[in-house]
Amino acid sequence: MTSRVTLISPALGPSMRQARFDDGRTSLDDDGAAQARTAAGTMRPAVRVVTSPSVRCRETATALGLSADDSPDELTGLRVGRWQGLTLDDVSRSEPEAVALWLGDPDSAPHGGESVRDLCLRIGQWLDTASRTDGHTIALVEPDVVRAVVVHVLGAPARAFWRADVPPLTATEITGRSERWNLRLGHPLQATRSR
Structure with a gap:
């Protein structure tokens, strides 16, 4: 049994444009929604579609013409506690010291939320379950969820989390079986039309 998961980062919205820690309730802006609608129909067919619980991920799925089967809590982005809603x-x-600690130590959570390591473990557990699911899953997820997937799939240290950039509306694909994954990094959704 082979599983394929295509992770799609959300379209642009106010939180991303302002480098704001999203509170999960922020909608896409008109430009972001239009860009997502342009990419509709470019993904391979999927057996299931899931999203992070955030509004921007659910709205991106809708703009892409996808109907989500589920928005599991496991796919929530990094929980940043009291920093939620603030800009970086x-x-x-x-x-400044707390931000430096957070960016430099994957075990720290000076904001009172969750550490990067905890996020990577949570996403790794979701991936282990997904590896036992046959077929193709499309997951519209927060950029930090994609980073955690990359760390898990590569067996990289949690410190590598901040070294992965995840542009809006890009797809990162993983395929695998028995909890062993192969990775294809973020390509623009528009590029999938030529396949």
């Missing part, structure tokens, strides 16, 4: 600039000004 705001937090860097008010808590």
Whole structure:
């Protein structure tokens, strides 16, 4: 049995444009939704579609013409506690040491939320379950979920989490069986039409 998971990052919205820690309730902006609609129909057919619980991931799925089967809590982005809703600039000004610690130590959670390592473990557990599911899954997920997938699939240290950039509306594909994955990194959704 072979599983294929295509992870799609959400379209642009105000939180991404402002480098704001999304609170899960922020919608896409008009440009982001239009870009997602342009990419509709470019994905390979899937047996199931899941999303992170955030509004922007669910709206991206809808704009892409996909109907999500589920929005499991396991696919929630990194929980940043009291920083939720603030911009990175705001937090860097008010808590520079905490930001430096958070970016440098994958076990730290100075915001009172979850550590990067905990996120990577949570996403790794979801992937282990997905590896026992036959067929193709499309997952519209937060960029930090994609980063955690890359760390897990490559067996990289959690410290590598911040070294992966995940542009909006890109697909990262993994295929595998028996909890062993192969990785194809973020290609623009529009590029899949030529396949």
